[in-house]
Every structure is written in C-alpha cells, then in structure tokens.
Amino acid sequence: xxxxxxxxxxxxxxxxxxxxxxxxxxxxxxxxxxxxxxxxxxxxxxxxxxxxxxxxxxxxxxxxxxxxxxxxxxxxxxxxxxxxxxxxxxxxxxxxxxxxxxxxxxxxxxxxxxxxxxxxxxxxxxxxxxxxxxxxxxxxxxxxxxxxxxxxxxxxxxxxxxxxxxxxxxxxxxxxxxxxxxxxxxxxxxxxxxxxxxxxxxxxxxxxxxxxxxxxxxxxxxxxxxxxxxxxxxxxxxxxxxxxxxxxxxxxxxxxxxxxxxxxxxxxxxxxxxxxxxxxxx
Amino acid sequence: xxxxxxxxxxxxxxxxxxxxxxxxxxxxxxxxxxxxxxxxxxxxxxxxxxxxxxxxxxxxxxxxxxxxxxxxxxxxxxxxxxxxxxxxxxxxxxxxxxxxxxxxxxxxxxxxxxxxxxxxxxxxxxxxxxxxxxxxxxxxxxxxxxxxxxxxxxxxxxxxxxxxxxxxxxxxxxxxxxxxxxxxxxxxxxxxxxxxxxxxxxxxxxxxxxxxxxxxxxxxxxxxxxxxxxxxxxxxxxxxxxxxxxxxxxxxxxxxxxxxxxxxxxxxxxxxxxxxxxxxxxxxxxxxxxxxxxx
Numbered sequence: 001x002x003x004x005x006x007x008x009x010x011x012x013x014x015x016x017x018x019x020x021x022x023x024x025x026x027x028x029x030x031x032x033x034x035x036x037x038x039x040x041x042x043x044x045x046x047x048x049x050x051x052x053x054x055x056x057x058x059x060x061x062x063x064x065x066x067x068x069x070x071x072x073x074x075x076x077x078x079x080x081x082x083x084x085x086x087x088x089x090x091x092x093x094x095x096x097x098x099x100x101x102x103x104x105x106x107x108x109x110x111x112x113x114x115x116x117x118x119x120x121x122x123x124x125x126x127x128x129x130x131x132x133x134x135x136x137x138x139x140x141x142x143x144x145x146x147x148x149x150x151x152x153x154x155x156x157x158x159x160x161x162x163x164x165x166x167x168x169x170x171x172x173x174x175x176x177x178x179x180x181x182x183x184x185x186x187x188x189x190x191x192x193x194x195x196x197x198x199x200x201x202x203x204x205x206x207x208x209x210x211x212x213x214x215x216x217x218x219x220x221x222x223x224x225x226x227x228x229x230x231x232x233x234x235x236x237x238x239x240x241x242x243x244x245x246x247x248x249x250x251x252x253x254x255x256x257x258x259x260x261x262x263x264x265x266x267x268x269x270x271x272x273x274x275x276x277x278x279x280x281x282x
Numbered sequence: 283x284x285x286x287x288x289x290x291x292x293x294x295x296x297x298x299x300x301x302x303x304x305x306x307x308x309x310x311x312x313x314x315x316x317x318x319x320x321x322x323x324x325x326x327x328x329x330x331x332x333x334x335x336x337x338x339x340x341x342x343x344x345x346x347x348x349x350x351x352x353x354x355x356x357x358x359x360x361x362x363x364x365x366x367x368x369x370x371x372x373x374x375x376x377x378x379x380x381x382x383x384x385x386x387x388x389x390x391x392x393x394x395x396x397x398x399x400x401x402x403x404x405x406x407x408x409x410x411x412x413x414x415x416x417x418x419x420x421x422x423x424x425x426x427x428x429x430x431x432x433x434x435x436x437x438x439x440x441x442x443x444x445x446x447x448x449x450x451x452x453x454x455x456x457x458x459x460x461x462x463x464x465x466x467x468x469x470x471x472x473x474x475x476x477x478x479x480x481x482x483x484x485x486x487x488x489x490x491x492x493x494x495x496x497x498x499x500x501x502x503x504x505x506x507x508x509x510x511x512x513x514x515x516x517x518x519x520x521x522x523x524x525x526x527x528x529x530x531x532x533x534x535x536x537x538x539x540x541x542x543x544x545x546x547x548x549x550x551x552x553x554x555x556x557x558x559x560x561x562x563x564x565x566x567x568x569x570x571x572x573x574x575x576x577x
Contacts, residue, residue, distance in 0.1 A: 014485055015385070022382040025375050026398045029453055032413025033405060035423065039416055049416055049423055093315075101312035108305035116309060119316050125558045126319060127514030129531040130551040133538050134322035137329065141338065157315050164312070218406040221516050225535075238408045242521070254409040261405045269397060 033258055040251040047248060058252040065249075076253065079237035083217055086148060086233060090155040090216040091209040094163040097156070099205060102167040103197060107176070123158045131157065132225030139226075150226045151233065155216040162215065163208035170204025171197065207271040214264045218257075323555070330548035337544050345545035349553065354533065354546075358553065361529040364444065365512035368451035369459075373505040375452070376459035377497070383460075384467045403457045411450065411521035418446050418522075442524030450518040455511050459504035466500025467493070502568050510561035514554060530554050 035049070043053030065076050104110075105117060123131075135154050139145065146153070174197065182192045198205075220235040227236045234257070241250045333340035348354065383395050402410060417423045418440040428436040440446045470493065478488040516531040523532075530550055537547035 018378050018381050018385070021378040022395070025379055026395065029402050029456060030398060031417060031423075032410040032453070033401065035413040035416045036409055047416060048421065049426070097311035097315055100308035104305040104308035110305045116313075119320075120312060122316065123319060125510060125562045127516075127531060127551075127554045127558055129514060129516045129534055130326065130555055131319065131322060133534060133547065133551065134326045135318075137538075137544070138322060138325055141325070153315075153318065157319050160312060160315055214404055218404070218408075220406075220408060235406060235408050238406070238412075239521075242408070242412065251412065254406070254412055257406050257409055262401070265397060265401065265404060269393070 036251050036254045037258065040248060040255040042248050042251075045248070047246065047251065058248040061249050062252045062256070075232060076237060079232050079234045082148065082231060083234035086151050086155060087213045087216040089148075089152045090159055091213045093152060093156040094159045094212045095205060095209050098160050098163040098208070099167055099198075099201075102164050102171055102201075103193065105164075106168055106171040107179075120164060121161055124161045126158075128158065128221040129225075132222040135222075136225045147228075148231045151223055151231060154222040154226055155212075155219055158219075158222070159212035159215055162211050163205075166204045166208030166211065167201060168204075170201045174200045203271055203274060207268050210264055210268050210271070214261060214268075218261065326548045326551050326555075330545055330552055332545050332548075334543060334545055337548075342545065345543075345549035348543075348546045349549050354550070357528050357533050358530055361513060361515070361531075362557075364448060364451065364527075364529070365509045365515070368448050368455065368512050369505040369509035371448070372452045372456045372459040372508045373463070373501050376456060376463045376504055377501070379456075379460050380463035380467050380497075383464055399457045399460050402453050403455070407454060407517045408521070410454070411518070414446065414450055414522055415441060418449075441522065442526055444523075444527055446522045447515075447519050447527045450522045451512045451515055454518060455508045458507040458511060459501070462500040462503040462507070463497060464500075466497045470496045499568060503565060506561060506565040506568060510558055510565065513557050513561065 039047055039049060039051060040058060041054045041056070042048075042051035043055045043057060044051060062076075066080075101120065105113070105120075131154065135150065139150060178196050178200075179192050182196055183189075187195070218235060219233075220239070223233045223236055224239070227233060238250065238254065238257075329337045330345050331341055331343065332338060333342040333344070379395065379399060383392050386392055386395075415422070419425075420437060420439065420441075422441075424440065425436050425438055428438060440449070474492055474496070475488055478492045479485075483491065514531055515529050516535070519527045519529045519532055523529075530553065534547045534550045534554065537543045537550065
C-alpha cells in the first residue's frame with residue numbers, strides 16, 4: 001500500500017526525518033514524567049539532577065508514612081483514600097446517569113433531541129475554573145454543605161460526556177433486531193435492558209468508567225475550589241507539598257500516582273482492543 | 283461495517299417506535315447533572331450584573347466596565363495570544379507524529395505512539411509540572427545540557443515565565459492536535475501521492491500541493507481544539523507561571539478569592555465561557571461531516 005514511497009527515491013531519507021522528529025517530540029512529551037520517576041529513586045536529600053545515587057529510600061519513607069504508627073502525619077493516607085473514594089463514586093454516578101441517557105439517545109427519536117445532545121456535550125468545553133467557582137458560590141449562597149459530595153458532583157458533571165461517548169459507541173453496535181426479538185418473546189423493557197443492552201455494552205461502559213475514574217483521580221481545578229479541611233484530595237495534597245516541603249518523598253508519591261495512571265491506561269487500551277474484536281470478525 | 287449497522291438500526295427504530303418509550307425519563311439523571319451546570323451559568327450571569335458585596339440583591343453594570351479597563355483587556359489578550367501560540371506549535375508538532383502513526387507498518391509502534399501522546403493528557407498535571415520544574419529550573423536538566431553544549435555555565439530561566447507556560451500548554455494538549463490530523467492524513471488515498479510523483483512532483487512539492495492541503499481541515503480542527511482548551515488554562519500557568527504569568531482563569535480565581543470582587547470575577551467568567559462556546563461553534567463549522575465519507 002505504501003509502495004509509492006519508493007517511487008521517488010527520497011523515501012528513505014524522508015522516512016528517517018519523520019521517524020527521528022517523531023521520536024524527539026515524543027521524548028520531550030514524556031520528559032517531565034520520566035524526570036519525576038528518575039528523581040524519585042534518588043539517594044540524596046534534595047531534588048538535584050542527576051541524583052547522586054539511586055535507592056528506594058524515599059519509597060520506604062512513603063511506605064512508612066502509609067503504614068507506620070504516625071501514618072497520618074502529613075495526611076497522605078487520608079488524601080489518598082478520599083481521592084479513591086471520590087473517583088470511585090464519580091465513576092458510579094456517571095454510569096448511573098450516563099448509561100440510561102446513552103440508551104435514550106441511541107435508540108429513541110424525540111422532540112428536542114439535538115438540543116439535549118448539545119447540552120450533554122457542554123461540560124467538555126465549559127471552563128473548569130468557572131464551573132468550580134460557580135459551584136462554590138452556589139453552595140455558599142444556599143448555605144448547603146454536601147461534604148465530599150460537592151466534589152463528586154462537580155467531577156460527575158465533567159466526567160459524564162466521557163462516559164457517554166464510550167457508552168454510546170458500543171450501544172450503537174448492538175443490533176436492534178436482538179431487542180425486537182426479546183420483546184416479541186415477551187421480555188419487558190427493563191428485562192431487555194438488563195439482559196441484552198447491559199451485557200453487550202459492558203465493554204464501553206467499563207472503559208468509560210475507568211476513564212472517568214482517572215479523570216477524577218487526577219482532577220485538580222474543581223477540587224481546588226471545592227476542597228475543605230475534611231475533604232482533601234490527593235492533587236490538593238500534592239499542590240500543598242509543592243508549596244511547602246518539596247522533598248523527594250513527594251516525587252515518590254508522584255511516581256506511585258503515575259504507576260496507577262499508567263495501569264489504568266493499559267487496562268483501558270486493553271478493553272478498547274477487546275471491544276474492537278467482534279467488529280473485525282464480521 | 284459498523285456504520286452500516288448504525289444506519290439500519292437507526293431506520294428500524296424510526297419505523298417501529300417502541301410502544302412504551304420514556305426517553306425523557308431515561309435522560310433525567312444525566313439531565314440533573316447538566317441542569318446543575320446550567321444553574322451555575324445562570325448564577326454567574328446574575329452575579330456579573332450585581333453590585334459588589336450585594337451580588338444577589340442589587341443591579342450594576344460596573345463589573346463590565348472593569349472588564350474593559352486596560353489591565354483586564356491585557357490579560358484577556360495575553361490569554362488568547364498564549365492559547366493561539368500553543369495551538370500553532372502543537373499543530374506543527376502534531377504533523378510528524380501523525381505522519382509516523384499513519385505510515386508505520388508496525389501496529390505495535392502505532393499503539394505505543396498513541397499511548398505516549400495520550401499519557402501527558404491523562405497523567406496528573408501536578409505530577410508533570412513537578413517534572414517540568416526539575417527540567418526547566420535554574421539547575422535543571424535543560425541548563426545542564428546547554429552548559430555542556432556551550433562549554434560555559436548557562437543559567438537560562440524558563441520556569442515562572444511565559445516560555446515555560448507555553449511549553450506546558452503544548453505538552454498537555456498535543457493529543458487534541460494529533461488525533462484529527464491522523465484522521466485527515468489516513469483519508470488521503472495513496473494513489474494521489476503516486477499520481478503526483480508520476481507526474482514529476484518531488485516529495486516537497488507533493489507535500490505542498492497534495493498532502494498538506496488535504497490534511498489542512500484536520501489540522502485546523504486540531505488547532506481550534508487546542509486553542510479552545512488552552513483559553514481556559516489554569517493549572518499550567520498556576521504551577522509553571524509562578525505569579526508572573528496571568529490568564530483569565532487565574533484573574534477569575536483572584537477576583538473571586540482574595541480580592542473579593544465577585545461581580546468582576548463573574549463577568550470575566552462569562553467572557554471565558556463565551557470564548558469557549560465561540561471556539562466550539564467554530565470547530566463545528568470546520569469539522570467535515572463524518573456521515574458522507576464512510577461509504
């Protein structure tokens with residue numbers, strides 16, 4: 001298919017230029033992440049680069065923080081747990097809200113559908129700072145305090161379109177004849193949804209949920225406006241550390257976050273690959 | 283294949299409308315989340331027309347007069363300028379990456395490149411800004427490399443100024459430019475390039491007159507996406523700009539926070555949201571319709 005490149009004779013040179021440029025750009029893109037990983041293994045007390053030596057010293061320190069008697073010394077454990085809780089709850093909320101909505105948009109035609117589609121895509125372009133500020137204003141003006149749910153709600157708003165995009169893609173692939181057959185055989189709409197739609201769309205729902213989980217776990221801007229003394233997510237913890245004591249321990253924690261993120265991306269990538277398989281066999 | 287299934291399922295559901303259809307009920311939970319967003323927007327609009335310290339009870343246009351003062355106009359212009367610059371750089375860098383991903387014959391390499399460009403967008407921005415600090419700082423990696431190259435100590439300051447911020451903005455949004463460029467490049471038939479070379483065009487001419495014009499819609503879409511995303515930039519300028527680089531988002535934070543001028547913060551928020559909506563409608567105009575091509 002790409003035989004055309006040998007026609008000109010410059011193909012080799014051109015291909016090398018593209019490859020080398022691409023390699024350089026990708027390296028720069030990854031450089032900050034790699035930097036954090038390398039420095040987290042330092043032997044020294046500072047963030048100097050290159051590190052004087054390599055050791056697991058700061059990881060052991062972080063491990064001691066996490067498990068030791070004064071585990072809550074810098075509130076790391078608390079922040080980690082609250083972030084996992086928020087991310088998990090956000091994934092659940094977006095699934096509960098997004099899956100029925102996706103089904104409605106994929107299967108039904110109704111008045112105002114285009115408008116609703118537009119509105120459901122709005123959170124993607126809505127500036128996070130404005131959303132965070134206005135939620136803060138709204139909660140304080142109405143004198144309500146939902147505690148941890150303030151951040152979960154905020155994250156759910158921006159996570160919803162990402163879940164729905166994944167969910168709708170896999171729902172569109174479901175043959176409507178399967179549903180018709182089930183209905184003809186006497187299955188109720190709820191049963192059809194439960195026995196046919198959910199299992200067949202599970203791949204899309206799962207990858208959407210994982211994406212929302214990572215988004216929420218890493219989200220900073222909304223949390224920055226809505227965090228309280230009791231609800232102190234991990235990105236806020238990192239931000240505060242960066243402003244106060246910037247020790248390699250922070251880089252070790254950061255590396256662990258990178259590991260969690262990469263793991264989630266790999267699962268996501270695998271889910272997408274699995275989901276594509278039935279298409280290929282057709 | 284999937285597009286055919288999609289078409290048929292659509293037409294079937296159109297013909298046989300399910301008897302007990304409650305699409306609006308299904309949309310209710312999601313509608314409540316988006317409804318909260320709309321309530322927020324209304325609150326911000328109301329607040330922007332309110333008087334200072336009496337945002338809900340009084341009416342005043344003062345906030346909008348403050349928006350057009352020289353200082354705030356400069357911040358708005360600066361934000362747009364940085365977003366534009368990052369969009370141009372990201373689009374230019376996206377081209378070789380997209381060319382590589384479209385042309386490589388190795389599926390593993392393509393997947394590796396995809397994961398690599400997606401990581402900076404997904405991984406915590408805080409973590410990445412720590413990395414940038416270690417690279418761009420006074421004794422960072424970059425200055426060390428430059429010192430070795432120059433043969434004398436180099437103390438170039440890239441942190442806490444505009445260069446560092448733009449670097450960060452480009453790095454975190456480049457996937458938005460790469461993905462539409464890939465889509466545009468992949469749609470170019472190989473026969474066109476062959477024809478160009480048969481007719482005597484060298485590779486440079488082929489790029490100039492065949493590849494780039496056909497990739498342009500995708501590249502423009504990508505540039506608009508990056509621009510739109512970066513007009514709302516908050517985390518990157520907050521962490522890499524120190525206190526020296528301000529964007530609209532950061533001024534909003536300051537006005538709503540320490541300066542306690544809520545109406546001005548709200549008015550700037552409305553400018554930011556309008557900018558985002560404007561960019562979105564622009565991108566809708568430039569994005570080619572997907573339905574016609576798949577056949």
